[in-house]
Each structure stands twice: as structure tokens, then as C-alpha cells.
Amino acid sequence: MKRHPALIPLSEDHHQALLLAMNLKKNAPKINNLPTDPLGKMNYAKEIYYKELEHHFRDEEQFVFPFIKGKDESLDQLVLEIMGEHIILKNKIIGLNENPNLVNQLNEIGEMLELHVRKEERMLFEKTQLVLNDEELKLIKNKFDESRSQNKSCKTK
Secondary structure (H helix, E strand, O other): OOOOOOOHHHHHHHHHHHHHHHHHOOOOOOOOOOOOOHHHHHHHHHHHHHHHHHHHHHHHHHHHHHHHOOOOHHHHHHHHHHHHHHHHHHHHHHOOOOOOOHHHHHHHHHHHHHHHHHHHHHHHHHHHHHHOOHHHHHHHHHHHHHHHHHHHHHHHO
């Protein structure tokens, strides 16, 4: 299914998240200029969390989830799962530290992040596009546009 313009910003974020997920996995291939050593991967994961994922999670929770809440029971359950995954991913990423088990921790985060993104793309967004009307989706898009322009201006200050 084609992605509605209201959800495109989140889908674009998912591309970066999938690159991070792939890079964190054991025996990951060299990806552009991404770090290859465990400490570099840990620092990169934290950097991406604070620069992008944190804002992405907040956008989903503030701009998408309230619009879909109560429209479909299975969608409500999916939202609860995804919100729980946001918390787990946040805690795992910001809790990373240099230790003998770091490679396994990074791999676990990479696996979880990939599954999380795939769930949102294949299940959440597909169903959201079916249960929300065009006016609701336009309201979400306007909120994203406003949030993203504010975030860009904050980064340039």
C-alpha cells in the first residue's frame, strides 16, 4: 500500500533507524562511514537516539496514537505494544556502557529495533491509513510539519 503523505516523515525516519539496526548487529557489513567497533557503535546508537529516535518516538506518541486510539481494538493493542517497545529501546540504548557483553547488547538492540520498525511499517501504518479519514490524516501531517520545522530551527541555534 502506498504511504499517505501524513506518515511519510515517519517512514523516512525508519530508513535511518534500519541503518542503525543493521549496523548494531553482530558481523554487520561495513555501512558507509558508520562505526565498526563496539564502542563506536555504542556511541553512535546513543547519538542517533538523542538526535532522531527520541523525537521520532515523541511524534508518533503525540501526533499519531491519539488519532487512532479507540478506532480499532487490534490497533489499540498494537499501539500499547509499540509504546512499550519505545520505552525498552530507550532504556537499552541510553543504558549502554562499555562492558564485556557490549557486542551482544548491541546485537539485541539491533534485532529489536529492526522488528519494531517493520511492525510499524507493515502493521501500524497500514492499518492507520485504513481507519483514519483523509481529514484526520491531514491534521497529523500538519502537526508533523510544525514539529519538524521547530526541531530543525532548534538544531540550527
